Amino acid sequence: MKLPNYNEAKNREKVDIKYLDVNIKYDEIYKGKKYFLRTYGCQMNVHDSEQIKRYMTMLGMEATETLEDADVIVLNTCAIRENAHEKVMGYLGRCKHLKKTKKDLIIAITGCMASQEDVALDIMKNHKYVDILVGTNNLYDLPKLLIEKKTGQNIEVYSNSDIVPENVNYERDSKICAWVNIMYGCDKFCTYCIVPFTRGRERSRKMENILEECSHLVQNGYQEITLLGQNVNAYGNDLNLGYDFADLLENVAKLGIPRLRFVTSHPWNFTDKMIDVIAKYDNIMPYIHLPIQSGSDAILKKMNRRYTVEEYKELFNKMKDRIPGVSITTDIIVGFPGETEEDFQKTLDIAEYCKYDGAYTFIYSERKGTASSFMKDDTPLKEKEERLQRLNEVINKYSRINNEKLLGKEVPVLILGESEKDSTKLYGYTDTYKLVNVIGSKDLIGKIVNVKIEDAKSFSLDGTAVKE
Ligand code: SF4
Known part of the structure; x- marks a missing residue:
């Protein structure tokens, strides 16, 4: 035991x-x-x-x-x-x-x-x-x-590990999109997060093993690979083999997979080299999930996030400038211990500034054993709920505005299957990771097709597949 x-x-x-x-x-x-x-x-x-x-x-x-x-x-x-x-x-x-x-x-x-x-x-x-x-x-x-x-x-249950499993032969849920683990664990210890405790220290897979798995997926007709890690930017740091995440991303892109994505990236060590690789390859999708968590430097410090709002903005602007058409989404925690109304206003400010394509927003949830669970938290839940609602109004406004920019345009969509809400429609994702409900025939499933966008909401788009 x-x-x-x-x-x-x-x-x-x-x-x-x-x-x-x-x-x-x-x-x-x-x-x-x-x-x-x-x-x-x-x-x-x-x-x-x-x-x-x-x-x-x-x-x-x-x-x-x-x-x-x-x-x-x-x-x-x-x-x-x-x-x-x-x-x-x-x-x-x-x-x-x-x-x-x-x-x-x-x-x-x-x-x-x-x-x-x-x-x-x-x-x-x-x-x-x-x-x-x-x-x-x-x-x-x-x-x-x-x-x-x-x-x-x-x-x-091992709380630390030196093992990386190889040759797993995953039974994948999809024949169209595949996850590929590039590393395990996390060493960041953000003060609210339980992951470094539950998933151990950062351990990277060797590049040759990842490339072999990805080649296999390409040969088997997969249309999309998502490279997976708690913080993919840290890939390779523990190996000392002279390569990093940007090198890996570039090498996977060269295998010719039609669509390549990655999650999740910490803003702290997102390098210029990574931005350049994303910009260089058409098959690396112009979509980045870049969690900010708070717009207040004081709260970011308490969260141990290792960046300031100014540094985040600089990175954000660099991505927008260098990666054509990039969409950026984020994560935001509301009501972190000690968050004042003034801190929260700064979160609203960054949401207004970045005009995110979307965001996962949450009320802070205490995890026993984490550093933040020992911090004083005296904001009433009702107040946190009100803050979340105010934040969501801003987030939803910009995701709708960004979606509306696609109205009337033809955009490439990877069709994944029948829509769960309406079986007469299909669903898929744009290169910028926007959900689209599509009118089209079922033989389009598994293909990247052009879709004319006819309606835009905050969380999804509607359109019709364009006949070639
Ligand atoms: S929030 Fe992400 S980067 Fe921070 S400790 Fe958790 S998994 Fe690691």
Whole structure:
């Protein structure tokens, strides 16, 4: 048994990375059994679930969409905000109920919640029906734990790790767009964020392994690759092999994938070299997600974000100047401990200044163990809610204005499938990552087509595919 430990995560030593081939041949001891997988949270978790699916298949299992049919339930969880935590705990109640009639049912929790010290202790004490807890740093242990089927709870959560899994053979959800992990972990320790505790220190994959995975995707007809990391700008820093994220981006672009994206970038070490590479290649999409988090220098300092508003503006303007037609979105936290009305006004000011194409806006949510959880927070929730509403008005205004600029134009859209809201329509994304509902025939799915934009709202566009 190995429990998560925040001290270990915080005081971690620099590690020499080991690359672990996880494509092991297992006995298919679960042949004929079914697994149910539920995913919470960010793209990283969605991609981790593609890894979990692979492990389940390796054990001989098939997926089921029906919870009651499952022999193994895996909840791949998120810890970024309190409501994500509550959703998982609510769902666990349903799983517990099933175990009363299905004694052999195995319940496993993976993801960031499993890697939280307080959650692991709570599961040990109050949720004994949970069989397996496995951390994000050693997700590759899940098949081993399922095979061992030890009695009692199996908890294997490493708060630091020197391992990078290779040869994962992901079972990808899409045949059009693929995530490619380029690194794991984060060393930034923004004071509100639990990720450095749950996902360990920064560990980069070797460039040759990433390029091999991307080449394979190109050969298999994928239209879009998104390079994935908590902070992709830091790629390669830990390797000392003489290459960085800009080099990687350029080399992936040269493989000829029609569309290349990346998430997420911290403004702090976004280099000129990266901007130049993005500007140089037509297949690197002109879209950057650049979290600002607050418009107040005092709050940015308390968040340990390592940039000032002036520095952010300088970077923002450089991107706008050098990358033709770039769209920029952001993340903003409202009501961080100690945020005054004056601080918040500065956040409104930066939102007005940047006129973002879109933003994910949130009320600050305390995560136990992070530095900000020890800060005094005396702003009433009602006031924070009002601030969020005022901010969203500004954000929505500019995303609509930016979307309206496309009215009447023909823009290239990668069609991903049928629209969930209206099955007579398709949906896809522009190169600038704007969602478009498209009138067109289903044989356009998986293709990049020109779409004439006929309507623009804050969060989406409507248009008709143009016949070639
Ligand atoms: S850069 Fe900051 S916000 Fe992003 S994952 Fe790392 S600690 Fe969290």
